[in-house]
Amino acid sequence: MDNSLEQARRLDAADPLTNLRTRFHLPPPGQIYLDGNSLGLLPIAAEAGVRRALDEWKTLAIGGWLDAATPWFTLAENLAGRVSALVGAQPEEVAVANSTTVNLHQLLATLYPAEGPDGGRTKILAFADEFPSDLYAIASFLRGRGLDPRQHLTLVPAGADGWIDDAAVCRALADDPGLRLAVLPAVVYTTGQLLDLRSITAAARDAGILIGFDLSHSIGVVPHTLSGDGVDFAFWCHYKYLNSGPGAPGGLYLNARHAGRAPGLAGWWGSHKERMFDLGRELDPAHGAAALQIGTPTILGMAAIDGALGVTEAAGMARIREKSLRLTQDLMERLEARLPFGAGGFRFANPREDRRRGGHVALAHPEGARLCRALKAAGVITDFRPPDIVRFAPVPLYNTFEECHETVERLHRIVTTGEHLSLPTARTLVT
Numbered sequence: 001m002d003n004s005l006e007q008a009r010r011l012d013a014a015d016p017l018t019n020l021r022t023r024f025h026l027p028p029p030g031q032i033y034l035d036g037n038s039l040g041l042l043p044i045a046a047e048a049g050v051r052r053a054l055d056e057w058k059t060l061a062i063g064g065w066l067d068a069a070t071p072w073f074t075l076a077e078n079l080a081g082r083v084s085a086l087v088g089a090q091p092e093e094v095a096v097a098n099s100t101t102v103n104l105h106q107l108l109a110t111l112y113p114a115e116g117p118d119g120g121r122t123k124i125l126a127f128a129d130e131f132p133s134d135l136y137a138i139a140s141f142l143r144g145r146g147l148d149p150r151q152h153l154t155l156v157p158a159g160a161d162g163w164i165d166d167a168a169v170c171r172a173l174a175d176d177p178g179l180r181l182a183v184l185p186a187v188v189y190t191t192g193q194l195l196d197l198r199s200i201t202a203a204a205r206d207a208g209i210l211i212g213f214d215l216s217h218s219i220g221v222v223p224h225t226l227s228g229d230g231v232d233f234a235f236w237c238h239y240k241y242l243n244s245g246p247g248a249p250g251g252l253y254l255n256a257r258h259a260g261r262a263p264g265l266a267g268w269w270g271s272h273k274e275r276m277f278d279l280g281r282e283l284d285p286a287h288g289a290a291a292l293q294i295g296t297p298t299i300l301g302m303a304a305i306d307g308a309l310g311v312t313e314a315a316g317m318a319r320i321r322e323k324s325l326r327l328t329q330d331l332m333e334r335l336e337a338r339l340p341f342g343a344g345g346f347r348f349a350n351p352r353e354d355r356r357r358g359g360h361v362a363l364a365h366p367e368g369a370r371l372c373r374a375l376k377a378a379g380v381i382t383d384f385r386p387p388d389i390v391r392f393a394p395v396p397l398y399n400t401f402e403e404c405h406e407t408v409e410r411l412h413r414i415v416t417t418g419e420h421l422s423l424p425t426a427r428t429l430v431t
Contacts, residue, residue: 004334008401011330017323017396023311024243024398031379032403032410036395037189037217037360038383040243040308049307050245053300064299074273075302077290080251082309086242086317087215087234088225089253092288096238096251096305097269097297100216101133103235103252104183106292108141109264110254111210111233112181121180122147125172125209127164128155131189134214138183154179162349163356164188166196170203173211181210186224186234187217187358190385192350194222194358198229205230216240219251221324221359221396223317226253233258241359241395242312244305249298254289267294311397323396325354328361330401331392334408335363339415349389360393370421371411377420378410 012018025042027033033041053072056064065073081091098106112124124138139149156172159165164184173182182204187194197213204211212233215224220241226234234253238244254261263270263285270293272284285291312320332348339346349362365371365388372384383391394404413419 004337005402005405008330008405011326011401015323015401017315017319018400020311020315021398021400026398027381031381032399032407033381034392034394034399034403034407035381035383036243036399037240037391037393039239039246040241040395041398042245043243043308043311045310046244046304046307049303050300053303057299070306072297072299072302075299075306076249076269076293076297077273079302079305079309080289082313083238083251086219086224086312087236087253088223088229089227090256092259092290093227093256094251094253095289095292096249096302097293098250098252098295099247100214100235100237100250101137102294103250103292104134104137104214105141106263106265106294107212107233107235107252107254108138108181108183110261110292111212111258111264112141112145121178122152123154123176123178123180124152125154125156125176125179125182125184127184127188128157129188129190130183130185131214131216134183134185156184162191163193163351164195166199169195169200173200173203173207173209179207179209181212183212183214185217186213186215187222189217190349190362190389190391192217192358192360192362192391194218194351194356197224197226197231201229201231204232217360218358220312221320223321227255231255238305238308242305242308243397244308245301247301248305249301252289252292254292256288259288261291263291263294265292265294269293269295269297315397320396324359324394325357327394327396327399327401327404328357328359329354331361331394331404331408334404335361335411338408338412359395360391362389362391364388365390371414374414374420375407375411378414380407380410 056068076096079096080094084091084094142149142152201211210232215234215236219236232255236251238248266283270291272286275284345365347364349364351357368388368390369384372390
């Protein structure tokens with residue numbers, strides 16, 4: 001037997017999370033799924049949770065709001081308490097509501113004063129290569145305040161290595177007296193770089209700037225300590241590493257020091273729970289982040305989150321992070337051993353150091369799009385991000401070291417034989 005395959009199987013045998021793999025609906029034999037940073041696989045418990053909610057709807061109808069096993073009326077608050085543990089926050093600082101981009105709009109509207117910027121500060125700082133939806137939201141928010149994004153949106157560029165320089169971000173926060181607020185990714189969606197949230201937050205606080213992070217590519221795979229770090233706000237999705245299904249409701253964090261602010265986008269589900277059905281003409285907001293809920297929650301989506309969280313809770317964030325780092329390190333070592341790096345055109349777009357790496361490996365090649373299609377034809381599901389990155393996301397809850405080994409072997413065959421590649425030949429592709 002191949003020594004590298006033997007090694008992978010030994011690692012899997014010693015892995016304390018291996019048994020959790022049976023809690024998911026896995027792809028058919030022969031297929032390897034490494035795209036959990038776009039959409040996680042379906043947990044069996046999430047499916048059961050949705051079926052239970054459907055049965056409650058069928059048998060209880062409107063009674064499900066109070067008489068369901070977990071009453072729908074307080075389901076969002078119940079989930080917020082559980083999700084808060086994953087981001088290092090108090091339950092009242094978290095809301096499970098809305099969608100990711102809607103939550104960014106809500107947080108901006110709540111924290112950037114409607115009556116005009118504080119002390120003449122007007123600018124928002126963001127990363128130039130952030131996921132476009134965040135940039136669209138920020139630009140449209142500024143336009144809604146009568147401000148031109150070309151003048152009031154400051155974009156921090158990536159360095160020559162393609163990564164954000166944490167120190168450069170801190171300097172940008174300190175040097176521009178016009179900055180009011182900053183929105184940055186915790187993990188960059190293309191390169192997988194993990195930012196130093198603590199140092200950046202400290203720099204923002206020193207400069208009197210509100211700081212928030214998009215956790216979409218970190219929640220569920222990287223532990224966070226938002227409250228301890230002093231972060232002002234954050235937002236995320238639940239359908240990647242938290243495996244809660246396509247378009248699952250999003251989440252947000254609002255530091256307790258901002259509790260009591262009127263929600264920028266008001267809706268009746270942000271009402272104080274005990275007085276919601278008084279149906280007053282004026283909003284009586286809930287305490288803390290719950291006030292930033294807007295409309296009636298999607299109960300079927302919430303039911304999927306309810307079921308999916310159990311497997312993450314069973315693993316624990318410390319063990320998830322430990323295995324994630326080992327999986328991505330193992331994958332990088334195998335890729336380096338089997339592919340032509342340097343003159344061959346391959347390189348890692350992600351940082352190598354554990355402290356700077358999120359949950360996925362970003363393999364760059366000028367023909368990355370063709371390689372991604374060839375991998376799919378070979379039974380390996382990854383994804384491509386322009387201009388040249390193939391993303392491999394081995395998820396600790398259900399991926400194995402043996403799958404990493406087999407992925408690299410299939411990619412090696414593609415590169416050396418041209419298998420599944422259209423013309424030009426593989427040798428032209430890698431030289």
